[in-house]
Amino acid sequence: MLLPFLHSTWCNAAIFAGALFFFMGFFIHRYPPKSTKSWYGYRSFLSTKTPEMWRSANEYAAYISRRIGVILILTGIACALLFNRQSDWFLYITIGAVVAGTMYMVGDTEWELTRHFDKDGNRILPE
Template sequence: MNAESLFIGPQLIGIILLAVGFIQKRFPPKSINAFYGYRMPSSMKTQQTWDTANRYSAILMIKIGIVLIVTGVALSATLGVLNIKNDLRVGISAIILMATSIISCILLIVLTEKHLSKKFDT
């Protein structure tokens, strides 16, 4: 396993989600805006939904980030142990990176929207 394989794949998305989650948790957006925070129509209805959505999504980003980092490192180690040509390994890593990016975003939105609908009957 080489050094660059430690940062390609799900762990890259995990590191980004972890960093963004910590930043959003430490410096939550104070008011509804179009630039920073969890910006979906349901979260922008009232200040209370905005605060709840941003608090919940920050914690969720941290949790998803940790899971992706751990699984990404394990996956990189597995791909490194397998006797796969480097070109194929890079292709597999790229596909996994795209898939985990999409799945993470969908999961974040779905779970945050469910939380808001339970809490506010939207």
């Protein structure tokens, strides 16, 4: 019973990773990590500089993660409907979407931090 599902197009990386991204973004939004010592949260060199950068990075990463989750789920459903078997192109598209979504989340969150904070971790005030 499990084997036919594993070989169907409905079992793909985009749907599973999309659900994980959406849940992760919802969880971090609903229960933000209190400090950099928390077991979960968006953790990078920039995000752990100051508590304000930590809070800002996790808030933004949770927002982006939910958006990417929805896009990945829709991509996975579209691939499940378009392909009749798990071919090479099916795998390239579904796994490539997950990799691209992950890279986008990290890159966009880091860019957002550099736009709003200076190199010492102080918030840049708008002029």
